[in-house]
Amino acid sequence: MFAASIITLFPESFPGTLGVSLIGKALREGTWSLETVQLRDFGLGPHKNVDDTPAGGGAGMVLRADVAAAAIDSIPRNGRPLIYLSPRGKQLNQAMAQEWAAGPGVILLCGRFEGLDERVIEARGMQEVAIGEAVLAGGEAAALVLLEACVRLLPGVLGNAASTVEESFSDGLLEHPQYTRPREWEGRTIPDVLMSGDHAKVEAWRRAQRETITAQRRPDLKGTRSGD
Ligand code: SAH
Numbered sequence: 001m002f003a004a005s006i007i008t009l010f011p012e013s014f015p016g017t018l019g020v021s022l023i024g025k026a027l028r029e030g031t032w033s034l035e036t037v038q039l040r041d042f043g044l045g046p047h048k049n050v051d052d053t054p055a056g057g058g059a060g061m062v063l064r065a066d067v068a069a070a071a072i073d074s075i076p077r078n079g080r081p082l083i084y085l086s087p088r089g090k091q092l093n094q095a096m097a098q099e100w101a102a103g104p105g106v107i108l109l110c111g112r113f114e115g116l117d118e119r120v121i122e123a124r125g126m127q128e129v130a131i132g133e134a135v136l137a138g139g140e141a142a143a144l145v146l147l148e149a150c151v152r153l154l155p156g157v158l159g160n161a162a163s164t165v166e167e168s169f170s171d172g173l174l175e176h177p178q179y180t181r182p183r184e185w186e187g188r189t190i191p192d193v194l195m196s197g198d199h200a201k202v203e204a205w206r207r208a209q210r211e212t213i214t215a216q217r218r219p220d221l222k223g224t225r226s227g228d
Contacts, residue, residue: 110139
């Protein structure tokens with residue numbers, strides 16, 4: 001079973017959006033599990049301090065390596081990757097979500113303040129993962145995004161397994177446009193080919209759309225389609 005363990009100062013951030021709809025149902029049914037570990041519980045002294053001033057000076061506070069390590073070491077690893085959500089990390093992509101969804105789960109550390117002491121990232125072999133090239137106030141929203149991308153790929157979570165195969169990124173292409181009723185809306189009609197009932201023609205049209213949209217919007221996506 002995919003098991004997520006999340007180290008955070010704000011456990012109330014979870015399950016958040018992971019508690020709704022089909023992903024929330026799968027959580028309640030035990031298709032996957034989520035536990036939060038309160039970083040503050042590993043804090044030092046009467047005030048349970050988790051942070052201190054940055055070495056070399058500067059603004060803000062840095063999460064302590066010893067405190068973070070104590071929280072990390074309290075969690076059974078069980079073969080799971082240890083991930084620090086960080087704007088410096090590798091950008092999350094669909095291939096990463098697929099790899100983690102196929103494994104035993106993930107251990108996530110959500111940073112706050114100016115971030116985490118570098119030494120614990122090195123010493124515990126943490127993988128840094130970013131959600132977008134913008135800076136958030138903390139890693140919690142990023143953890144929700146990472147987990148949602150993984151959990152929706154687990155067998156049995158979404159009703160229609162095909163919906164995760166024929167979608168943006170899974171074959172290196174962005175998705176084709178989607179339409180539904182009514183056939184005409186504000187003078188705009190659904191392309192005729194989609195109403196033709198000719199499955200092969202529909203597929204050819206969608207494929208051409210996917211190629212065009214990908215070339216226009218994301219020429220950097222290589223189109224890593226299997227069988228091509
Ligand atoms: N001083 C840091 C930013 C710290 S933001 C820097 O300039 O890189 C505080 C925390 O929010 C980080 O420790 C990280 O866990 C989280 N965070 C911020 N932006 C993020 C992003 N784009 N992706 C993932 N985590 C992010």
